[in-house]
Amino acid sequence: MITTRPFTRDRARSGTPRLLRFSVQIQVNGKPVELPENATLAALLEHLRLNGKPCATEVNAQLVPKARQEQHRLLPNDKVEIVTLVGGG
Amino acid sequence: MHVEPKSPVMHAAGTEPGTGPLHIAGRTFRSRLFVGTGKYASMELMRESLDASGAEVITVAVRRERLFNEAGRSLLEFIDLDRFTILPNTAGCFSAADAIRVARLGRELLSQTGNSGAEWVKLEVLGDKKTLLPDPAGTVEATRELVKDGFKVLAYTSDDPIAAIRIKEAGAASVMPAGSPIGSGQGVLNRANIFLCLELLKQGDPSYPVIVDAGVGAASDVSVAMEIGADGVLLNTAIAHAKDPLMMAHAMRHALLAGRQSYLAGRIPKRLYASASSPWEGTISHIPGE
Numbered sequence: 602m603i604t605t606r607p608f609t610r611d612r613a614r615s616g617t618p619r620l621l622r623f624s625v626q627i628q629v630n631g632k633p634v635e636l637p638e639n640a641t642l643a644a645l646l647e648h649l650r651l652n653g654k655p656c657a658t659e660v661n662a663q664l665v666p667k668a669r670q671e672q673h674r675l676l677p678n679d680k681v682e683i684v685t686l687v688g689g690g
Numbered sequence: 691m692h693v694e695p696k697s698p699v700m701h702a703a704g705t706e707p708g709t710g711p712l713h714i715a716g717r718t719f720r721s722r723l724f725v726g727t728g729k730y731a732s733m734e735l736m737r738e739s740l741d742a743s744g745a746e747v748i749t750v751a752v753r754r755e756r757l758f759n760e761a762g763r764s765l766l767e768f769i770d771l772d773r774f775t776i777l778p779n780t781a782g783c784f785s786a787a788d789a790i791r792v793a794r795l796g797r798e799l800l801s802q803t804g805n806s807g808a809e810w811v812k813l814e815v816l817g818d819k820k821t822l823l824p825d826p827a828g829t830v831e832a833t834r835e836l837v838k839d840g841f842k843v844l845a846y847t848s849d850d851p852i853a854a855i856r857i858k859e860a861g862a863a864s865v866m867p868a869g870s871p872i873g874s875g876q877g878v879l880n881r882a883n884i885f886l887c888l889e890l891l892k893q894g895d896p897s898y899p900v901i902v903d904a905g906v907g908a909a910s911d912v913s914v915a916m917e918i919g920a921d922g923v924l925l926n927t928a929i930a931h932a933k934d935p936l937m938m939a940h941a942m943r944h945a946l947l948a949g950r951q952s953y954l955a956g957r958i959p960k961r962l963y964a965s966a967s968s969p970w971e972g973t974i975s976h977i978p979g980e
Contacts, residue, residue: 655799656799657752657798667798683755684755685765686753687728687750688765689781690904
């Protein structure tokens with residue numbers, strides 16, 4: 602469970618933990634992540650501090666272009682892949 | 691007296707002959723050397739080596755983002771996107787379906803940068819992890835799908851001439867037969883097969899670009915591929931893992947030109963017996979048997 606802390610911190614700061622329900626379990630790059638309900642792909646990228654960086658996303662093996670990340674809501678058990686370019690031959 | 695041969699490729703005084711451009715996938719390049727960006731000891735060394743190689747097309751891989759690693763430096767910070775055409779690969783894919791997914795992710799990534807390689811893909815559909823030899827059936831299938839989806843497919847394949855033909859028929863913009871397995875450094879193991887690939891792929895279509903991809907270990911391997919008649923060479927490990935990558939990048943650039951010039955110049959036929967370079971006429975020595 603690697604990516605829940607910033608969301609958890611937000612909840613603690615807000616003092617209204619009931620507003621954010623951490624009930625959505627997904628996989629991001631093969632690792633389990635817990636998200637608030639109705640979180641979008643764009644929100645996940647922002648949470649991971651990847652917004653603005655060159656990266657491409659897939660949900661359940663289907664490409665989600667950058668232009669659609671704001672609208673794309675993540676559902677329980679979604680498998681998200683976030684990729685970038687690395688050195689290769 | 692030495693007489694300069696009349697050569698159809700001789701350019702005006704001061705210019706290097708045999709440096710005509712490479713036309714591939716609707717684009718034109720001065721350099722026929724494509725180089726990879728993997729396996730370098732540092733990003734700085736990679737950048738210098740790319741520069742020394744003279745390459746204009748460089749390959750990259752698509753991989754999972756390392757989450758929460760803010761110290762990680764992005765490859766793109768070290769690449770001049772205006773100078774290089776970036777050719778994303780599908781390395782590590784063992785099925786047509788995965789290669790198609792990775793190609794689309796690569797296109798999405800590059801389209802965000804505005805780089806001219808966005809519609810290109812270096813297609814690799816592998817059949818076996820140990821040898822990294824390509825799966826020809828998967829390569830044909832993925833080529834067909836990606837071409838339908840608007841990609842310019844540069845397809846890595848084995849040196850099997852018939853597989854090469856099938857991949858061209860599937861719509862590949864270039865077929866790229868391997869000299870030997872990826873990263874093996876064995877050079878061009880089967881010159882006859884590369885020659886046959888070239889002959890069959892260019893039959894009735896002489897400008898169809900064929901790039902020898904993979905297996906280069908030393909500069910002479912590049913020359914061999916070019917001498918056979920390849921339109922270009924793609925390599926990575928031979929530079930990145932040389933003792934002095936920067937020096938090797940220079941060597942590769944020279945070797946490519948030497949091989950290209952040798953091909954254009956036309957080699958002499960091989961013969962079993964010697965042919966004296968100095969005239970027999972006027973010898974003052976005793977010649978055995980005469």
